[in-house]
Amino acid sequence: MTDGLVVVDKPGGMTSHDVVSRVRRLAGTRKVGHAGTLDPMATGVLVLGVNRATRLLGHLMLTEKRYDATIRLGVATTTDDADGEVLATASTAGLDEATIRAAAAEFVGDLMQVPTAVSAIKVDGKRAYQRVREGEDVELAARPVTVHELVVTDVRVSDSTELDVSVRCSSGTYIRAIARDLGARLGVGGHLTALRRTAVGPYDLGVAHTLDELAENFVLLPIADAARAAFPALDLDEGHATDVRYGRALDLELAGLTAVFAPDGQFLALYEPRDGVARAVAVFTG
Known part of the structure; x- marks a missing residue:
């Protein structure tokens, strides 16, 4: 293999x-x-x-991910999704589509988001979800995330109001937290009922x-x-390729983290600009 x-x-x-x-x-x-x-x-x-x-x-x-999700308003859960226990319910009869869309638009941009308590974030060396399962009351600090785009593709207003959204966001963004916070913004609670990640980078x-x-x-x-798909790529001559195999700095100008290749197309390493030269971040030839 x-x-x-x-x-x-x-x-x-x-x-x-x-x-x-x-x-x-x-x-x-x-x-x-x-x-x-x-x-x-x-x-x-x-x-x-x-x-x-x-x-x-x-x-x-x-760093950038895309999701399609369905959010149900009027029900808050312990996990901010359909797998959790119901914490509270509220009528959504007073909501209309315009109000829901306007509230959803507030979740675009640079945000401070409190992750869901049942996340994989470590708290004193233990995953938050493990602490929750053990009965602990876990409170996580807000952290910066970026939602580049949130498109509401459908709204179904009824006694159990739902909306479908497509989200493009930074790594570390919790779509469950968006569902929770949108429900809180509308005063009725909310949780995620479906999530499909459509792209990672x-x-x-x-x-x-x-x-x-x-x-x-x-x-x-x-x-x-894989390296060519995810990074800017640079094809080297044999001399530079030999330097890379030994992890040496290269007298080359790079715009950022770059995948470098031997003349025969072999992926050699990731290099980045540092101190006026290109230096190895990770070498893959060993």
Whole structure:
């Protein structure tokens, strides 16, 4: 098995770790990791690294993500989604579509967002969701996130009012928290009933495969192709390529984090501009 990325269309009802375990069996290697989790309820794009590509995951420019989601207003839950216990209910009869759309528009831009209590954020070394399961009252600090775009694609006003949204946001943004906060802004509570991640960085559903498809034909995006898709690329001459193999600085101007390649197309390393030269961030030739 070579090194590369696997883009999975995650099914509902599985944890991200479940998907990693399945791909480990399919790939025949323990060296499989993921570039950001999805909740069991959620479906869609989950990017996995195999063998050496696991080292690429932390450097991938996967800061922007896209989601399609359904938010139900009038019901607040312990987890801010449909898997939680109901905390409170309220009538949505007084809401109209214009009011809902106007409130949703307030969640675009640079925001300070309090993550959902059942997130994977660590609190004193333990995941927040583990503390909640153990009966603790977890309060997380607000953190900066950016919602680049939030489009309300449909609103269904009734005794159980729902809206469908498409969101483009920074990594670390919790769509469940948007559902919770939108419900609070409207004074009725809210939670997420469906979530589908449609893209992570340059990888979208168009290149994703279901686990059943991967079981029949294991599609691996080679590490060189993955690096070219996610980073600016620079093809080096043989002299510079030799320097890279030894992790040496390069007298080259780079605009930012860059994937560098040998003359034969081999992916060598990630370099970044620092102190007037290009310096290695991670070398992949060893």
